Amino acid sequence: QVQLVESGGGLVQAGGSLRLACAASGRPFSSYFMGWFRQAPGKEREFVATINWSEGSTYYADSVKGRFAISRDNAKHTVYLQMNSLKPEDTAVYSCAADVGPITSWPVIEENEYDYWGQGTQVTVSS
Numbered sequence: 001q002v003q004l005v006e007s008g009g010g011l012v013q014a015g016g017s018l019r020l021a022c023a024a025s026g027r028p029f030s031s032y033f034m035g036w037f038r039q040a041p042g043k044e045r046e047f048v049a050t051i052n053w054s055e056g057s058t059y060y061a062d063s064v065k066g067r068f069a070i071s072r073d074n075a076k077h078t079v080y081l082q083m084n085s086l087k088p089e090d091t092a093v094y095s096c097a098a099d100v101g102p103i104t105s106w107p108v109i110e111e112n113e114y115d116y117w118g119q120g121t122q123v124t125v126s127s
Contacts (some may be wrong), residue, residue, distance in 0.1 A: 002027045002116040009121030012086055016125075020081040022096030033099040033108045034079040037068060038083075038092035045114060047109040048094070049081060056057050058108035064090075080092055086125045092121040 008020040022034070030082040039045040048069040051059045058070050069082040079096060097114035108114070 002100060004096050004098060004116055004118035006096050006121040009123045010127065011027075011124045013088060013126050014088055016080070016086050017084045018086065018123060020083065020094055020096075020121060020123070022079045022081075022097060024077045024079070027100065033103060033114075034070075034072065035097045035099065035104075035108065035114055036079075036081045036094060037097060038090075038113055039120075040092040043092075045095075045111055047099075047111070050107050050109065051079060052056040052075045052106065053079075054103070057106065061109075082124070087110065088125045090123060091125050092123060095120040095122050110111045 002024055003026045007025050012018050033050055034053055035050040037045050038048050046062055047061050049068055051058050051070045051072055067085045072079045073115040096118045097107050098116040099114045
């Protein structure tokens with residue numbers, strides 16, 4: 001089992017920044033993909049970003065490319081999402097997820113490919 005706990009959400013003005021963190025525990029990290037997804041009320045959950053844990057390769061949704069950055073700290077078993085130049089349309093519950101395998105493709109953007117999910121953290125961007 002893998003447990004994921006997100007933190008760092010909150011209220012920020014448009015143009016501001018937040019850094020989300022997702023701490024993982026319960027299972028060794030080996031060839032994992034970690035992803036961030038978001039869901040606004042009444043909307044479908046959408047892919048935001050993913051990282052290959054071992055290699056550090058990243059991939060982003062077009063809507064956040066150039067504004068968001070995903071990274072990881074291997075020693076702390078934590079993945080981060082740095083969010084800059086935030087827009088009101090970024091308002092959503094942000095969840096991290098772990099794909100523990102089998103991993104056969106890159107990037108992994110389908111939510112049903114991910115095996116474990118955190119509880120989510122609210123990000124609200126005011127206009």
